[in-house]
Amino acid sequence: MAEPPTPAAFAQLLRDEGVTVVEVSDWQDHNRNHKGPWGPVHGVMIHHTVTKGTARTVEICRDGHDALPGPLCHGVIAKDGRVHLVGYGRANHAGLGDGDVLAAVIADRTAPVDNEADTDGNRYFYGFECENLGDGHDPWPAAQLEAIERVAAAICRHHGWDPLSVIGHLEWQPGKVDPRGFTMDWMRGKVADRLKVDKPTTPLPAPRRPVVDLSKLVNAAKTNPKMAARTVTYSGVKTVEAALVDAGYLAKTYLDGHYGTTTVAAYAAWQRHLGYSGTAADGIPGKTSLSKLGKRYGFDVVA
Incomplete structure (x- = not known):
């Protein structure tokens, strides 16, 4: 037994x-x-x-x-x-x-x-x-x-x-x-x-967590087509979008790396989930909301 x-x-x-x-x-x-x-x-x-x-x-x-x-x-x-x-x-x-x-x-x-x-x-x-x-x-x-x-x-x-x-x-x-x-x-x-190995082999390397730069992300978010005449792309946008997919607020990530209106709406839903409302839930990431998203869904944040 x-x-x-x-x-x-x-x-x-x-x-x-x-x-x-x-x-x-x-x-x-x-x-x-x-x-x-x-x-x-x-x-x-x-x-x-x-x-x-x-x-x-x-x-x-x-x-x-x-x-x-x-x-x-x-x-x-x-x-x-x-x-x-x-x-x-x-x-x-x-x-x-x-x-x-x-x-x-x-x-x-x-x-x-x-x-x-x-x-x-x-x-x-x-x-x-x-x-x-x-x-x-x-x-x-x-x-x-x-x-x-x-x-x-x-x-x-x-x-x-x-x-x-x-x-x-x-x-x-x-x-x-x-x-x-x-x-x-x-x-x-x-x-x-x-x-067949007498002793276990070395550990698998720990997966490296992505890092999202808050200022670059905000810059990309504030220049989406509905907010400005130009768009800014940033690779960290896809990391945040993947987290929003994981959280159930976004259907998919996008390949272009710019913070579009769909991502704005999804992030606003995440902010409301955290208890924000009104202009505080405008879909533009803040340090607190982004850090909480990263802690739960696997990325780090730098200001």
């Missing part, structure tokens, strides 16, 4: 494998244990999220929704390779699956094709949601794939498991297709290669 390590030990074993870990609020105590036991654990299950934007994805996986309360996994593996821990214990990620697959995972043998939904997978598996639309077109960056490999290897190394203990949701529950965009046989091969 394999019992899960303590939350602190779990986070550390991931770091020891070179994983960049982000601990989200009360993840250590956030679980669904009141609905049933978690453990003994027998494997690692990989999913894709069908969502866009890391911040939104992490929030959904932590909190869940009306039909499926969170946590929806133990960790969210973002496109930049960071692993956001959102829960520890029973999580709503696996659902009912094939008991014959579970038996194969326990025995370290190749699993049969799943054709039943008769066994509670939330009890027996670690679950990791990977930020991806799952449409077969959304890319899987190298940093994200390596993070999946490292996470799976870290858990297998801790428990002494074979890579056959790492499965996809599509191998567990009939009708599921996740993860879509790579094969689990390929990923298990990567995990097997990593487990």
